[in-house]
Amino acid sequence: MAERGASGRIEGDAHLFPVRVYWEDTDAGGIVYYANYLKFTERARSDLLRGLGVDQQAMLGDGEGAMFAVRDVTIEYLSPARLDDDLVVATRLVALKGATIxxxxDVLRGGEALVRSRVRAAFIGLGGRPRRIPTDIRQAMEGLAARGEEEES
Structure with a gap:
C-alpha cells in the first residue's frame, strides 16, 4: 500500500516510520533533544498520509486549499534516545471525526517505547477554519483502522 516516496510501511493498524538519530537531533550529551520527538512524529504523520495516497501539496493547491494542522499534543518521555539509534515511530488512528483525527x-527503539504521544489534528482551510475531511482521505484512514481489526479477528 506504500505510495511512491513513502519511507514507512503499514503493518496491521499501524504505520511504522524509521528514524535514525543524527548529531543534529541531540544535545551536547548525545541524547535526543526533547522537541525533536515532535519533528519525528510530524515526519511520520506526513509519511502516513503519503503512504495512504494523500497528496498534501495537491490539497494546498486545490481550489480552496486545505491541510491538517495540529490542534493539541500530549507527550510522555519514558527513556532517552541517543546518537545513532535506529528508532521507529508507530502511528495508530484512534479517532476519525468530521474535521479531526x-x-x-509511539517512538520505539528495539520494540521498547521511549516516547508516547497523542496528537489531534484538524483539517482546515487556508483561512484557518475547520473543514470536513474529504471522503477519499476519510476512506483511506478508515481502511487503515480496518486492517488492524481484521488482524485481531
Missing part, C-alpha cells in the same frame, strides 16, 4: 504515536 486523533493519532497515538
Amino acid at each position: 486523533t493519532l497515538d504515536q
